[in-house]
Amino acid sequence: MFAIKNYYMKPLPIHRRQLLKNLALALPAGMLMPSLLASCKKDEIEFSGKAIVIGAGAAGMYAAYLLNDYDIDVVVLEAAPVYGGRIRPLQGFSDFTIELGAEEVHGEKSLWYDIVTSLNKEFVNADDESFYFIDNQLKSETQLANDNDLNALYDLIDNIENYFGADKTIEQYLSDNNIAQRVSHIGNALLGNEYGTSNTRLGAAGVASSSRKWDAGDQNFMLKNAHYLAVLEEKFASILPKIQLNTQIKKIDYSGNQVMLTDQNGNTYTADKIIITVPLVILQNEEIEFVPALPQYKLSAINAIGMNAGMKIILKFSTTFWVANLGSVYGSGYVPEFWSTGLGRSSENNTLTAFVMGEKAEYLSSLGAGAVDIVVAELDQMYGAGVASGSLIASYIMDWSKEPFIKGAYSYQKVGTGNSRETLAQSIDDKIFFAGEATNTEGHEATVHGAIQTADTAVEELVSKE
Template sequence: MNRKAFLKKSALAAGGVYFLPQFLLSCKKESPFEDLKFNGTVGIVGAGAAGLYAAYLLRKSGIPVEVFEASDKIGGRIRTLEGFADFPIDLGAEEIHGERSLWYDAVREAAPEFITADLEDIYYFNGVKYTGNEFENSPEYAQISSIIDAIAEYNGSDISALAYANVQQLPENLIPFFNAWVGNENGTDISRIGMAGLAQAEREWTAGEENLMMRNRDTLSVLLELFAIAIPSVKLNTPITNINYEGGKVVLTDNEGNTFMKDRVIVTSSVKVLFDQLIEFVPSLPSLHLQAISNIGMGAGFKLILKFEEPFWPANTGSIYIPGPVPEFWATGDGGRSAANNVLTAFGHGSYAEALLQSPSTMIEAILDQLDDCFGGITASSRYVDHYLMNWTAQPYIRGTYSYPIPGTSNDARALLSEPVKDKIYFAGEACARNGHHGTVHGALESAFFAIQQLVQTP
């Protein structure tokens, strides 16, 4: 071969080497599940965010799926209150935690407007009402912030967050604020949160630091719009009470004795439902799963929506922190959500929620007193019109708000719970989320994706 011929052939060969892989790649279906090893049927227990998303992905993959929802509503811990105010109010998940998450990516598909107004918090401290700007420049705020910032580095014994605050010598009058930010935010109060799990979650968090709220959409409407193709698969009012995975098929039985045969099942029920054994597994779940379920906390919590004749808080108010029975309030309609802007949300967890929920008749009075303390006189109670209580603890098929780390355990329990049982039973939901994403919608979606990954790749 002479040089000219060689160069000609080399040029052709180089072209081939360059373009052939691209051509082959373009022919290939870009799916990790192209080597789909599973071709059976799937049952999903629970039509919350995890269950709907799992059904959505399975239907996209052409796998037959049926979703069994115990209640008469789709959405799980995502629910909307319509008609109470001049805008739909989220009774469950509301905030989008972080701008680098599956849920954030999904929400943006629905093209909502986010609240962009600069909302300012209100603090009631030692009998004085402070604006966010005033309090956030105080030494007290700096003290709380510094011990919260140090949580991620915490590697001491697995004490409660309250004990940690005491070790850090946080003054008694700052404890309510610490509880609002650390306890309430994590689904309980600081006496019940374990520092090891809390620190682990802080370290592992990958979803970004920005918290976003939709201005013109409620969370449920976005969920239903995004995963619409999954909705026809949902059977409402079908509480599954027994899952038998002894034989080749998994047999699900509902409370009326109806049975459903599936090849695999994804259980997305809340961890409290699993802990309370509302679903009987036959044979019993492996001890590691049982241990994991008992190592993840979930308890009392509520959202109380309070309507007033007129707002008594400044425009563009964010959260309102007042020591008292409710750790945190926020101006629900602010940021452009509502023209009337006359609605506050009271949000409580753990022992605070238990104490208030014991006596719903005196609950409103106690909460209005708390607001009156901050805003003076009978500012709140004189303007009170109506309320709506979303008591998540009382929901028979949910039994709480969201999961939290309890002292003496680690978040590794969540990874253990999400391990498949005999390649037939898979668990998903916010309690199974890793990377500290528990208690969030994106954590629920991620856990569902993890379950699907494992399910479809096992023959």
């Protein structure tokens, strides 16, 4: 058996699926509640002015929740007609709620895990098995247990935190470590694609650094009869009335004592301090005008971090042509990884998710609805001519690059990202604070718990001074 279980123990992070075994129900409510409010105690708060949070994703909602809990006057301005950001459910497609964005709770030592478990949500409890398309054949992890090339790849990934050398692409890193070409697409699925990009873009030093910092724990959890947005709504119910939707901030003027915000309709909003949680691409595209302009060091940091296109294509079939306990299928085409969407959650269990990031996502995105044909053809190639295409009954494309206020999947470590997240996270003039997954400096970028952690840090800093 190759080192797949070790692999799961590492941060390799994004939606890595080790379905929870032997723990059908979350820990009882209350057990973990103290860490929920990890920021200052109320009597340590120096700030009593008005705060505005820009963006109502996980980070923005948690920031507002904390500020509100400190009795600070706060509103959340959100560009989209919905809150949740990169947390979004798809209902009515199957007999369970499908997550179009974040899907797994990564690790059991995080505020997000505490929040989920405090609400007594049930986790999926199922054994799964992965399959790999190698040498034009689809084989199970059991069949490939003695495949030296695949084992060498997993060993290298398991030990990536020990890499302290020069920054280089992961593609180069695999090649320098003599990883066989016949498994390089698996390397792209397990690293580049997982991290929200491709091995040709992902930086080895950054991945190694994040791996060393990761302290959220080893297991991944999926909600069984609930979904992420419902968790946000339940936990942050107190701040839902404070979210103003359809309000895209176009300008932030922090030249005066107060901060003046202007939205797409010319409406203005004034606050003493603000927290910006918009996705990295929104900052990279300079879609918000800052007055005065952001300092050059800040702009350089923003552009030194990566964020690429990312898609989930959900496919529903009339027959399940895969094994009942399927976990992931690693292909060799445009879809680095498929997984069984409904395992442990659906009585029909007849949906697959195609998970595509980086340059492959850019290509599939350019095809629009035509991407489905390519994706299904890849399943036909692995499972037999006409097997998938002949039984497809519905599909849904979630293309995050086409979301007007998100424009990509999640941030990743480019070659040369270095300490840019630290710089991005720094506040300006004690008035402008930055949060959101891309600002995470603790190795938890690209996750929900990482986004929440940044909100906690930003709020703590915001309230520490008048």
